[in-house]
Amino acid sequence: MIHISLDQVENDALKWAKSFKQPWPIMLQKDTNQNKLVTPYNVKGVPTYILVDREGKEVARGKAAALAAAKKDEA
Numbered sequence: 001m002i003h004i005s006l007d008q009v010e011n012d013a014l015k016w017a018k019s020f021k022q023p024w025p026i027m028l029q030k031d032t033n034q035n036k037l038v039t040p041y042n043v044k045g046v047p048t049y050i051l052v053d054r055e056g057k058e059v060a061r062g063k064a065a066a067l068a069a070a071k072k073d074e075a
Helices: 010-020 063-074
Strands: 050-052 058-061
Touching: 050 063, 058 063
Parallel strands: none
Antiparallel strands: 050 058
Protein backbone atom coordinates (compact mmCIF):
# COMPACT_ATOMS: atom_id res chain seq x y z
CA MET A 1 0.00 0.00 0.00
CA ILE A 2 1.29 3.45 -0.89
CA HIS A 3 -0.23 6.79 0.04
CA ILE A 4 0.02 9.24 -2.85
CA SER A 5 -0.37 12.77 -1.57
CA LEU A 6 -1.77 15.44 -3.85
CA ASP A 7 -1.17 18.18 -1.28
CA GLN A 8 0.41 21.31 -2.75
CA VAL A 9 2.47 21.91 0.40
CA GLU A 10 4.88 19.09 1.17
CA ASN A 11 5.00 19.87 4.90
CA ASP A 12 1.19 19.58 5.13
CA ALA A 13 1.31 16.13 3.58
CA LEU A 14 4.04 14.95 5.93
CA LYS A 15 2.29 16.41 8.98
CA TRP A 16 -0.95 14.64 8.05
CA ALA A 17 0.81 11.32 7.49
CA LYS A 18 2.56 11.59 10.85
CA SER A 19 -0.65 12.45 12.72
CA PHE A 20 -2.52 9.59 11.03
CA LYS A 21 0.30 7.17 11.92
CA GLN A 22 -0.08 5.38 8.63
CA PRO A 23 2.11 2.29 8.31
CA TRP A 24 2.72 2.58 4.56
CA PRO A 25 5.07 4.79 2.54
CA ILE A 26 4.00 8.21 1.30
CA MET A 27 4.71 9.60 -2.16
CA LEU A 28 4.68 13.36 -2.28
CA GLN A 29 3.26 15.29 -5.21
CA LYS A 30 6.75 16.18 -6.46
CA ASP A 31 7.52 12.42 -6.66
CA THR A 32 4.27 11.51 -8.37
CA ASN A 33 3.86 11.21 -12.11
CA GLN A 34 0.17 12.09 -12.30
CA ASN A 35 -0.09 10.84 -15.88
CA LYS A 36 0.84 7.36 -14.65
CA LEU A 37 -0.55 7.22 -11.12
CA VAL A 38 -3.57 9.52 -10.87
CA THR A 39 -5.06 10.20 -14.28
CA PRO A 40 -5.40 6.57 -15.51
CA TYR A 41 -7.40 5.59 -12.44
CA ASN A 42 -9.85 8.49 -12.74
CA VAL A 43 -9.12 9.90 -9.28
CA LYS A 44 -11.56 12.76 -8.68
CA GLY A 45 -11.02 13.46 -5.01
CA VAL A 46 -9.18 12.46 -1.92
CA PRO A 47 -9.00 10.13 -0.28
CA THR A 48 -9.41 7.53 -3.01
CA TYR A 49 -8.52 3.92 -2.31
CA ILE A 50 -7.56 1.81 -5.31
CA LEU A 51 -5.83 -1.55 -5.18
CA VAL A 52 -3.87 -2.37 -8.32
CA ASP A 53 -1.92 -5.46 -9.25
CA ARG A 54 1.72 -5.55 -10.38
CA GLU A 55 0.71 -4.78 -13.95
CA GLY A 56 -1.33 -1.74 -12.92
CA LYS A 57 -4.73 -3.37 -13.41
CA GLU A 58 -7.35 -2.13 -10.97
CA VAL A 59 -8.36 -4.91 -8.58
CA ALA A 60 -10.64 -3.04 -6.16
CA ARG A 61 -11.90 0.51 -5.59
CA GLY A 62 -13.14 2.10 -2.38
CA LYS A 63 -11.70 1.84 1.11
CA ALA A 64 -13.54 -1.28 2.27
CA ALA A 65 -13.12 -3.16 -1.01
CA ALA A 66 -9.44 -2.26 -1.44
CA LEU A 67 -8.49 -3.14 2.14
CA ALA A 68 -10.50 -6.38 2.04
CA ALA A 69 -8.90 -7.42 -1.24
CA ALA A 70 -5.42 -6.57 0.07
CA LYS A 71 -6.04 -8.55 3.26
CA LYS A 72 -7.38 -11.51 1.26
CA ASP A 73 -4.28 -11.40 -0.92
CA GLU A 74 -2.05 -11.61 2.19
CA ALA A 75 -3.53 -14.97 3.20
